[in-house]
Amino acid sequence: MSNDEPDLVQRCLSGDAPSMREFVERFQGMIYQLCYRMLGHRQDAEDIAQEVFLRAFKSLHRWDSNRTLRPWLLTIAANRCKTFYEQKSRKPIPTELAYLQEDTSLVPDHDLAEELQLALNTLRDDYRTCFTLFYQQDLNCAEIGEIMDRPQGTIKTWLHRARNELSEYLKRRGVTPDGKHELFNL
Amino acid sequence: MNCLTFKTQLDESIENRVTIDSPEFEKHKKDCASCAELLQSSHTLDYVIDQWKKEEFNVNIVDRVLFHLNWSQSDSSSKQSVIRSKDEADIAFSSHRTHNKSSFAAISATALVLISSIIMIQSNRDDSQTVRLVSGHNRTISTDNNEKNMELDEIIFDVGSAYLALANNTADSFSGAVNIVSSRDKNGNEKNKTKQGSQYRWIKSLGNDLKPIQKDLGEAMDFLYESLPVDSPSTI
Numbered sequence: 523m524s525n526d527e528p529d530l531v532q533r534c535l536s537g538d539a540p541s542m543r544e545f546v547e548r549f550q551g552m553i554y555q556l557c558y559r560m561l562g563h564r565q566d567a568e569d570i571a572q573e574v575f576l577r578a579f580k581s582l583h584r585w586d587s588n589r590t591l592r593p594w595l596l597t598i599a600a601n602r603c604k605t606f607y608e609q610k611s612r613k614p615i616p617t618e619l620a621y622l623q624e625d626t627s628l629v630p631d632h633d634l635a636e637e638l639q640l641a642l643n644t645l646r647d648d649y650r651t652c653f654t655l656f657y658q659q660d661l662n663c664a665e666i667g668e669i670m671d672r673p674q675g676t677i678k679t680w681l682h683r684a685r686n687e688l689s690e691y692l693k694r695r696g697v698t699p700d701g702k703h704e705l706f707n708l
Numbered sequence: 709m710n711c712l713t714f715k716t717q718l719d720e721s722i723e724n725r726v727t728i729d730s731p732e733f734e735k736h737k738k739d740c741a742s743c744a745e746l747l748q749s750s751h752t753l754d755y756v757i758d759q760w761k762k763e764e765f766n767v768n769i770v771d772r773v774l775f776h777l778n779w780s781q782s783d784s785s786s787k788q789s790v791i792r793s794k795d796e797a798d799i800a801f802s803s804h805r806t807h808n809k810s811s812f813a814a815i816s817a818t819a820l821v822l823i824s825s826i827i828m829i830q831s832n833r834d835d836s837q838t839v840r841l842v843s844g845h846n847r848t849i850s851t852d853n854n855e856k857n858m859e860l861d862e863i864i865f866d867v868g869s870a871y872l873a874l875a876n877n878t879a880d881s882f883s884g885a886v887n888i889v890s891s892r893d894k895n896g897n898e899k900n901k902t903k904q905g906s907q908y909r910w911i912k913s914l915g916n917d918l919k920p921i922q923k924d925l926g927e928a929m930d931f932l933y934e935s936l937p938v939d940s941p942s943t944i
Contacts, residue, residue: 539774542773542774542777543770543774546769546770546773546774547770550767550768550769550770550773551765551767554765554767554769555765558765568767568769568772571767571769572769572772572773572776575769575773575777576773576776576777579777633759634755634756634759634760635756635759635760635762635763637756638756638757638759638760639760657757657760657761658761663723678719678723681722681723682719682722685722685750685753688753689749689750689752689753692752692753692756693749697752697756
């Protein structure tokens with residue numbers, strides 16, 4: 523925990539613009555990465571990250587100074603991403619994206635990171651959030667449980683299910699030790 | 709070591725981010741093909757995750773956030789300055805309710821017009837010898853259906869009258885909303901033009917647009933009410 527966080531928050535609450543700038547600069551990378559990993563779309567991620575900061579500033583007076591800012595902000599971000607994804611999933615899938623969800627016979631030409639990002643998009647929200655917080659933000663299961671407001675056991679279950687589903691997806695896409703990616707001929 | 713223990717240890721190594729280097733684990737991997745495959749899949753996924761984590765992002769949303777923050781703050785303060793007193797807030801709330809009432813009246817009026825149109829179309833279908841035009845001037849009434857048509861005339865007249873009343877009420881309501889908002893200041897005194905009045909300018913414009921429609925419909929209703937046949941008397 524950064525010792526200056528309560529001070530920074532106080533300055534932000536008093537309306538000090540340079541402090542607000544410092545606040546955003548300090549956490550924007552972390553928030554944007556989570557949003558992008560959750561949503562799989564850069565523009566959407568920027569919009570949601572912006573919304574996260576606006577909401578954070580709005581409710582900064584409710585922040586508990588005994589906690590660090592990081593999990594507090596990640597909680598807001600995870601909730602915003604979940605809400606956005608739920609709204610988005612109710613809309614029809616654009617044609618250019620639909621094939622990615624349905625056609626599993628395509629041999630991937632893009633790199634492995636993109637392949638995993640596509641695979642992440644097929645997971646249910648809880649699994650995706652859990653996986654992203656664990657691997658992208660390097661949080662442990664207890665911290666994730668606090669953010670997602672779930673028991674640690676549930677988080678562990680979700681993490682393993684997410685991994686299993688991702689492994690299956692990658693197999694179907696040819697990303698296997700026996701597949702077309704020579705990297706895995708171990 | 710059995711398969712269950714192997715899997716449990718594998719899961720724990722994933723959760724705790726540690727590697728397993730026990731001899732028993734290695735031995736079971738060599739002996740059990742399915743567990744070896746499971747471990748291989750796990751390694752494959754870990755490798756892909758490492759590639760995925762290496763992706764770097766350069767993002768700068770600081771200016772966007774600060775801009776929206778300033779905008780929302782200034783917007784909030786401007787709203788507070790617009791509604792300065794309770795009296796003015798009451799006026800704004802009153803105009804809002806009037807607006808809702810007007811919208812309801814306009815929708816109702818439109819529905820009545822649709823109903824009257826349906827009645828007219830239906831009467832044309834039922835009686836091939838009768839030609840009716842709501843807004844036209846040709847009118848032929850057959851002898852056999854004269855009584856029926858008179859009843860229809862009354863229905864149409866009633867519907868039309870109701871429409872006119874609603875349209876009139878709508879126009880008055882719109883005008884009322886505009887007058888309430890635009891002609892009073894926070895002390896309730898009359899004034900010529902305000903910021904709120906400009907916000908409701910579209911309502912005033914809509915009210916004005918309704919005036920000619922009201923006139924046309926009035927003429928049409930008068931024509932129907934008088935029910936004078938304009939075709940040759942032989943058809944009656």
